[in-house]
Amino acid sequence: MRTDIATALPFPSQGTPRREAAARARVRLEPTRRGRLLVTVLAFVLGLLVAAAVLLSVDLPAMAGTESEQPLTVTVETGDTLWGYADQYAPEGMSAQEFVAQARLHNQLPTGRITAGQEIQLPVLGGETR
Template identity: 40%
Template structure:
């Protein structure tokens, strides 16, 4: 029989990490905690700052995609007795413009539920 000689443990020495065998028979060491150097921390902070600037810049240059509302120059018109929305629309319609479209635009501008007008009523009419 053979004799096994073991060396005495050193005082103050850190215990050796436990090693487990993997399926292939190799030795697997337990994962160590992540430790960043000063340079590594500076790189992480720099990347975070660059990401924040990029997101902020993208937010500032964002544009909504939708209908563009254009301001329409209008004038107020007081409806006289016998005036109709069709007649007023025919007066303000541009040459070649369909009067029906102008009537609809006037109803939309004035939020009219129907095409009926009353004498003394004030409506807005596009200029030009």
């Protein structure tokens, strides 16, 4: 009959030696790629929820202004020009040149020429017309 000798290991002590405790205190845990992705997704969803709550609680039409600040749609008649509309519809404090530039930008006009029958939107920016 054959008998082998087994080595018995001692049980670990309850208190860890000071060197091991100091080494463990310096261990820095870093999240895995999946963990970083999860934190990013959670932050994004939380941001969306906060944005939705703010949008639902704020009265946006009151912040946007009144109906008079909306562009004015005009059908061009024979002899009308953007400069003539600037004299008639430009708000106080806005030059005719600024008004024509805004009207061209708003209607995506390559030049300042307009033709009879064309519908254009004239900018009315936060004020009364002349």
